[in-house]
Amino acid sequence: MPRRPLQAASAETSKRPPRPASSVKDVKANRKKFTLDKKAKFLDIYTHEKQRNPIVSLSAVAKMEGISPHTARSIVQNESQIRYAMDTLPPQATKVVARQRKREMQAVEDALFKWYQRQQRLGLPVDDSRMRGTAIVIWMELRSLPIECGSVDLEQWRTRIKEIQTILAGFDLEDIFNCDETGIYLKAMTFDTLASGSVHGRKIVRAARVTILFRANATGSQKLKPFVL
Template sequence: MASSPTCKKRLLTDTSSPSPKRHRTDLTLEKKVQLIADSEKLPKLSQKELSLKYGIGRATVSDILKRREQYNSQFKENCESKKKRFPSSSKYGELNEAVFKWFSQARAKNIPLSGLIVHEKALQFSKELNLEEFKASNGWLESWKNRYSIGYFKVCGESADVDIESVNDYKRRVPSIVAGYHNKDIFNCDETGLFFRALPDKTLAEKRKECKGGKLAKERLTVMMCCSSVGEKLKPLVIGKARKPRCFGNINVDKLPVLWRSNKKSWMTSETFKDWIGRINSDMKKQRRHILVFLDNATSHSHDLTFSNVTLRYLPANTTSKLQPLDLGIIRAFKARYRKNMMQHLVMNIEKCKHASELTKAV
């Protein structure tokens, strides 16, 4: 007897492959709270849309929404499910708590705190607690950050298109340019801006807390450096705004380890540059040396200068990042050392100030 259409339909249904099962998805507490928030904000998502978005069944979505108060409360109590729990009886438990308490007070003043600052403060606490074996290692810092759910955030170099062909062409010409000079007589000079009061623009902060910093301290100095290919360093030129800053006190400016100059904007000018190079030429004349100085073609570096014992050679435009030796790590090393000394100074003064802007004035 021939099969009826209904029987054929049933047979096809019974013999076809089963539909794939949905993989079980266990949402974290954070995801559940996020789902609840999605269900409340406009435009509201339906339970079907929520189930597709989070890869769970509609019944699970319904259950989560019914228990929204419970999940929100748990999320708040557990530091938004991110803060890790450690036993309070850890080896450096007292030190960790002291550092975190100090850290929280400093961040309440919107003071940016780098890992280096936390290192310095931890070492201070270790001395007070007689923890002689404590080293404030990078491993300790990572562990401390995880313990208190601390992240590294931006508080809300030069870049230019480099003509590689010009760079390569100039490199090919360098041997002929330096011909006749000993390595000790080949120098490079370059200036850099130093925001000497600027706090870090990134800070450690508790995750999911607002990340604020104080007003950016924009006071700057211009520092001109000059060194030879064998490491000889000439006296740096430092340009500030005041002819004799109040902090100099009774110091004889002429006896500073740097050559101090000033103008209204603390910038390099043609007159200042000419005076500085002239002094170098006089020194080389006394030493009976003839030196070659490579420098960039900034407008303040006058091109019409000639000296008896100093020869100036200008680098091609927009090639500083590739050809300027001082810009390939030396200036950065100087600033890193300055920042380290500054951080030590800040650590000593954080407790004495009420806000980040007050801290910068102490520099």
């Protein structure tokens, strides 16, 4: 009996129908946001389970808490940074912030601000490219040089941090206001940084840059009257 020749699959049957855009948005919206507070709680649970059963695996604890093993491994690997962020950030911020900040970044910002103040005292202009280049140099120096630290009263430091957290615990996100100026200028200047204070030997150019400053709280429920700078 002769065989029936195979028919080529049509383009309509061979191509997979595209996923609707709404479903892609739903998947992204359903992703869990692991804030620092949730990460710290998972670390506490994992430590507690390890004490009860030393042979318990990280995957088992992750499955018990409903998270993926990959996420659990990432949390455990960054435990020191998460603990440091929990000790330094306000309690309300740990329930919103999801990424922990590296300790070196704060040192870079402090050194960069001191450098910027020194340039202002000397009357030297600072533009964006020079600022970025200096930040890279400071970062490389901090990463390569050994760090030396003096003696610290650890108990006093912990007490101070706890007192600050107790004071900030009474504040809500609605009490935190942010402000930022727009990119709309009546008369724009160059990218040179403007003087934040009195600079010797420089004349103040009045009405050289006029912009708008908007202010609102962190939740967006309250907006203040804009400033014209």
